[in-house]
Amino acid sequence: MSxxxxxxxxxxxxxxxxxxxxxxxxxxxLxxxxxxxxxxxxxxxxEVHPLALKVLRERFRLDPGGARSKSWEEFRGEHFDLVITVCDKARETWAVWPGRPRMAHWDEPDPVAFEGSEAARELLFLQVARELSVRLDLLCALPLEKLMRL
Structure with missing residues (x-):
């Protein structure tokens, strides 16, 4: 990879x-x-959870236009350099992705499954998004050539 x-x-x-x-x-x-x-x-x-879209729009000032819930089957045969699972169940289900890309695992709590007040639910969505943002900042800090050698 160049x-x-x-x-x-x-x-x-x-x-x-x-x-x-x-x-x-x-x-x-990022x-x-x-x-x-x-x-x-x-x-x-x-469907994408409305609170995920709200957090992206209001807290991160991102337009998630076009975001949609889709199956991994849609990407069968596609090449990926990196596959990141964001929950243990997904990692357990797909230990090896076709084409053998680099794999990473970031277990995050599922805010969709959380039961609580609307304010508490939104806070969890925000917390998960912030944790992902920190991890993604670190990923972005890696030089691409080092990233691909991991």
């Missing part, structure tokens, strides 16, 4: 309704064109 080539990254979760969608949108902005981002679910919910 240093100028963009790294193709897939974020994989179970439902592709919050964590993987937020990571996809955040890296698209990566400044160095990454081509995608997200998918092992068992997609079929």
């Amino acid at each position: 240093p100028q080539a963009a790294v193709r990254v897939l974020f994989l979760s179970m439902g592709n309704a919050a964590r993987s969608i937020m990571a996809e949108c955040l890296l698209r902005r 990566g400044h064109g160095r990454f081509i981002t995608f997200s998918a679910g092992v068992q997609p919910r079929g």
Whole structure:
């Protein structure tokens, strides 16, 4: 891979309704064109959770336009340089991605599954997005040639 080539990254979760969608949108902005981002679910919910979209819009000033919940099957045969699972269940389900990309695992709590007040739920969505943002900042700080040698 040449240093100028963009790294193709897939974020994989179970439902592709919050964590993987937020990571996809955040890296698209934080990566400044160095990454081509995608997200998918092992068992997609079929819709992006409204609080995930709200946090991206209001707290991160991102337009998540076009974000949609989709199955990993949509990407069968696609090449990825890096696949990042964002929940233990997704990692357990897909220990090896076709094409043998580099794999990373960032277990994050599922804000969609959390039961509580609307304010508490939004706070958890924000907390998860902030944690993902910190991890993505660190990923972006790596020189691409070192990233691809990991």
